Amino acid sequence: MKAETAAKKLGILLAAAPAEFSDHPITRDEVDALQADPPEWLATLRREGPHPRPVVAAKLGISNSGLARAGVTDALTTAEIKALLAAPPAWLVEERATQAAVRAEKQRVAERDRERAARSE
Structure with a gap:
């Protein structure tokens, strides 16, 4: 490869x-x-690090799209990521809240689908 x-x-x-x-x-x-x-x-x-975008996004608890919306284009080191987490800027707080809402919605949909499957059996 x-x-x-x-x-x-x-x-x-x-x-x-x-x-x-x-x-x-x-x-x-x-x-x-x-x-x-x-x-x-x-x-x-x-x-x-420096870490690629998917790793940076995962360590920050946000999506790759969230990094793009924030304008983060460069690879970040572990020290830079820790600094962002220690004193999160407004964009990071917003993106983490967005990510949490997305996870909650995915969980809600999965539970709904399990309930529907259980009822249909």
Whole structure:
């Protein structure tokens, strides 16, 4: 697979990965081996960043769309994410509330569907 795909599977930013990772195609077995026993560079990237957008969004508790609405386009490090969480700006508070509302609605719909399925049996 392409290095970009492997980076997504590993949850790392390809631009921050070492050249030996990004310069050649990676097999599924190699990705599995990296996941099972990550080398120091991978552990450091996962721990400290910079992190790709989906990881940043998950750590902040918001959606990728929320990052876009806030204008966050750059990769963030773990320290930057912690700083945002320690003193959340207004946009982060709003996006977290939006995400919480979306999760609550998904849960409500799932419960409704379970009740309908139970009644129909």
